[in-house]
Amino acid sequence: MTAVPSTAPAxxxxxxxxxxxPFDGGPLGPDEGDDRFAGVSPADRAALELALQxxxxxxxxxxxxxxxxxxxxxVLRDAVAAGATRAVRLDMAAGxxxxxxxxxxxxxxxxxxxxxxxDYSLDRGSGAVPAFVAHHRRCxxxxxLVSVDVTASAxxxxxxxxxxxxxxxxxxxDGGRREVLAVPTPCVLSVEGSVASLRRAPLRRALAAxxxxxxxxxxxxxxHHGAPAIVTPYRPRARTMPAPAGxxxxxxxxxxxxxxxxxxRGETVELAPREAAARIVDxxxxxxxxx
Amino acid sequence: xxxxxxxxNHDHAHRWPEISFQDRMDTVRFDVHERAHIVVDGSKCEGxxxxxxVVACPANLFVxxxxxxxxxxxxxxxxxxxxxxxxxxxGAITWTYPDGGHGVVFxxx
Amino acid sequence: xxxxxxxxxxxxxxxxxxxxxxxxxxxxxxRAGLDVVLLERGPFPGSKNMYGGVVYPRILDELIxxxxxxxxxxxxxxxxxxxxxxxxxxxxxxxxxxxxGAPPYNGATAYRPDFDHWLAAHAEAAGAxxxxxxxxxGLLRDAGxxxxxxxTDRPDGDLRTRLVIACDGVNSFLAKxxxxxxxxxxxxxxxxxxxxxxxxxxxxxxxxxxRGREGVDIEILGGTGGVNGGGFVYTNLDTVAVGAVLKxxxxxxxxxxxxxxxxxxxxxxxxxxxxxxxxVKEYSAHLIPEAGLSMMxxxxxxxxxxxxxxxxxxxxxGIWLEGVNFAMASGMYAxxxxxxxxxAGDLSTAGLAGYERRLSSTFVLRDHRKLxxxxxxxxxxxxxxxxxxxxTSVVERMFRVDNPAPKPGLxxxxxxxxxxxxxxxxxxxxxxxxxxxxxx
Numbered sequence: 018m019t020a021v022p023s024t025a026p027a028x029x030x031x032x033x034x035x036x037x038x039p040f041d042g043g044p045l046g047p048d049e050g051d052d053r054f055a056g057v058s059p060a061d062r063a064a065l066e067l068a069l070q071x072x073x074x075x076x077x078x079x080x081x082x083x084x085x086x087x088x089x090x091x092v093l094r095d096a097v098a099a100g101a102t103r104a105v106r107l108d109m110a111a112g113x114x115x116x117x118x119x120x121x122x123x124x125x126x127x128x129x130x131x132x133x134x135x136d137y138s139l140d141r142g143s144g145a146v147p148a149f150v151a152h153h154r155r156c157x158x159x160x161x162l163v164s165v166d167v168t169a170s171a172x173x174x175x176x177x178x179x180x181x182x183x184x185x186x187x188x189x190x191d192g193g194r195r196e197v198l199a200v201p202t203p204c205v206l207s208v209e210g211s212v213a214s215l216r217r218a219p220l221r222r223a224l225a226a227x228x229x230x231x232x233x234x235x236x237x238x239x240x241h242h243g244a245p246a247i248v249t250p251y252r253p254r255a256r257t258m259p260a261p262a263g264x265x266x267x268x269x270x271x272x273x274x275x276x277x278x279x280x281x282r283g284e285t286v287e288l289a290p291r292e293a294a295a296r297i298v299d300x301x302x303x304x305x306x307x308x
Numbered sequence: 309x310x311x312x313x314x315x316x317n318h319d320h321a322h323r324w325p326e327i328s329f330q331d332r333m334d335t336v337r338f339d340v341h342e343r344a345h346i347v348v349d350g351s352k353c354e355g356x357x358x359x360x361x362v363v364a365c366p367a368n369l370f371v372x373x374x375x376x377x378x379x380x381x382x383x384x385x386x387x388x389x390x391x392x393x394x395x396x397x398x399g400a401i402t403w404t405y406p407d408g409g410h411g412v413v414f415x416x417x
Numbered sequence: 418x419x420x421x422x423x424x425x426x427x428x429x430x431x432x433x434x435x436x437x438x439x440x441x442x443x444x445x446x447x448r449a450g451l452d453v454v455l456l457e458r459g460p461f462p463g464s465k466n467m468y469g470g471v472v473y474p475r476i477l478d479e480l481i482x483x484x485x486x487x488x489x490x491x492x493x494x495x496x497x498x499x500x501x502x503x504x505x506x507x508x509x510x511x512x513x514x515x516x517x518g519a520p521p522y523n524g525a526t527a528y529r530p531d532f533d534h535w536l537a538a539h540a541e542a543a544g545a546x547x548x549x550x551x552x553x554x555g556l557l558r559d560a561g562x563x564x565x566x567x568x569t570d571r572p573d574g575d576l577r578t579r580l581v582i583a584c585d586g587v588n589s590f591l592a593k594x595x596x597x598x599x600x601x602x603x604x605x606x607x608x609x610x611x612x613x614x615x616x617x618x619x620x621x622x623x624x625x626x627x628r629g630r631e632g633v634d635i636e637i638l639g640g641t642g643g644v645n646g647g648g649f650v651y652t653n654l655d656t657v658a659v660g661a662v663l664k665x666x667x668x669x670x671x672x673x674x675x676x677x678x679x680x681x682x683x684x685x686x687x688x689x690x691x692x693x694x695x696x697v698k699e700y701s702a703h704l705i706p707e708a709g710l711s712m713m714x715x716x717x718x719x720x721x722x723x724x725x726x727x728x729x730x731x732x733x734x735g736i737w738l739e740g741v742n743f744a745m746a747s748g749m750y751a752x753x754x755x756x757x758x759x760x761a762g763d764l765s766t767a768g769l770a771g772y773e774r775r776l777s778s779t780f781v782l783r784d785h786r787k788l789x790x791x792x793x794x795x796x797x798x799x800x801x802x803x804x805x806x807x808x809t810s811v812v813e814r815m816f817r818v819d820n821p822a823p824k825p826g827l828x829x830x831x832x833x834x835x836x837x838x839x840x841x842x843x844x845x846x847x848x849x850x851x852x853x854x855x856x857x
Contacts, residue, residue, distance in 0.1 A: 409550025
């Protein structure tokens, strides 16, 4: 992990997943240059708002980054109108491979103490980019946050001996449980859409942002940078199921659906991180989630 | 066809399924804002015998209540203005546009 | 209290509303080198707009030469039908001209979210500063009542300017706030409702008898379930729009829901074969300033002009149903008058008189004046509820072969049918003269 040198001005980065129009407008429908129905998800807007709040609290600047064609400039200019200080567009086709996007993002956010992302995009991708960015940055990650305590996070700087920022946040777990986190920086966070609602841009800023510069970074063709294995959506493999055992129809139905049996195949184990990860992978493979 | 073999008008009406009102409204995109841009003062509606808004609103947003009042839903509003124009009770409908960027978004109109 | 000399303005002109009127005003102003802010409350221009389906863009010759090569047109109208309906009869006058399918064209079907968005891009290219998602909530005025800017719903949202052009649509709260409107009467408005129905392009081509980009515009009298108004059917590339225009007080009084009236139109034997099997892709509604000249506001105030639907620039004259062209033209002339007034440094009502002068010398007000009686005649009870049946029953008897009875002769049929329907000759003659006056 590399700490941000305390002399450099702090940067909060927010990654906005630009998604082209999902709307089928017929034979004359929108092309890739049409930005009317394109945009970012509510979760990404929440991430931007959180980035702005955090930067206000700790005196940082905000860099907004999107990947896409020039039509994506609009969401970046909207971010500048709302208060972002720098806008960067990675010039790549919409729908580029998550690993390539994450690799390029990681270069741009290299100086950021906090990288914020929405936890889902308008096209409901795999949500893997934040994790990949954290992987490239070799930094902490906390994904799917339901709240971030900006005040507590900002005041953590004063309490820490070396002035390090710690993010205080809450993450959603299965079964309605919550996990309270203190995330060391630098870190990558992804947030749900409900954590904050994006402020209206002031009129004068909205006017000025129309001509705000957007830094365009040319990206090399796709080449999956040393990425971890691809995570595919869950496709259970076919397997032979024995006929359910049971006295009557209801009994067989219960046997088939596990209804009425005590909940949870889950188990709690305490292991070192490396062993724990291996155990999770083994278990997932056993359940048919991984090939 | 009738028993006599002559086509009747209403046969045409049943050659395609008539969609439910909710399905009809679901064809329209709305970016709903948390602020209600139209407010109906239900107490003013109690003395209203005509309730023109209930009939005329193309989005069917005005629902009469059993006690003679009106319940109004602003979320799927076309922002047309019909309701305040046909209303004959002063001050019953407070009508504004939704906040910028919100409300109905037409696509094939 | 207000010291104008100390008040700096943020721009030369604020245009409210990026529909066809506001956009054309902004194009003219920006090309004249003026600093124009174009405000739009929707997320993009056209997102709030819906209409009866056909735009006549020839006025754009003056602003965008060869507009037809780039405008997002669905089909070029080469077939225009006027249909008179009773519950089980239909009389159609059908006109086709292949000349309308080639430049410079005549009418075109287009989606407003496409068309207005395309047009607004020209305003931006000319240098106008378009800001979307911004609702104007009121006017800023000085102590003397002169309009000096607008208030928007954004933070820090006041914009001070030398001139406001209100193109804020049929409900124009700005023109009303400025006191330019006479008291509002619901009878001056109609509600347009429509369904956009999906059908494959080849099915549309076959059912409507067109090829390629040729399109059809059908205007309908009757068939609106006893509510004064009219219906329409027109073709897009792979959708058909079916809708009705309904007089507001009648709609409320008849207790018929708008969507029921569309369903009634769609099930009429003359319409059903055109649209059957089609899936509803979008349902929409919008108001129309139907009464034309008689409802128009004053078009200029100190520091302010009004154009487009906001100024009731909509021609609803039965066989002519136009609005977008009047909006574009009124916006364009407002822009030209504004350039003139800004250069002369006089933005008072008198200094802005060039606007009305331009409208009066062109089709915008000349058509409205010529057809000033048409809207009320077309929506009158006799034209709406009696004449459709009179016309169709006369035609039905003309073409009915009642052998062994001999043919009755046209005069006899007309006499019989007017008597049967209780139409007084006096009314018929008066309406005939009215019609000649209105449309002549």
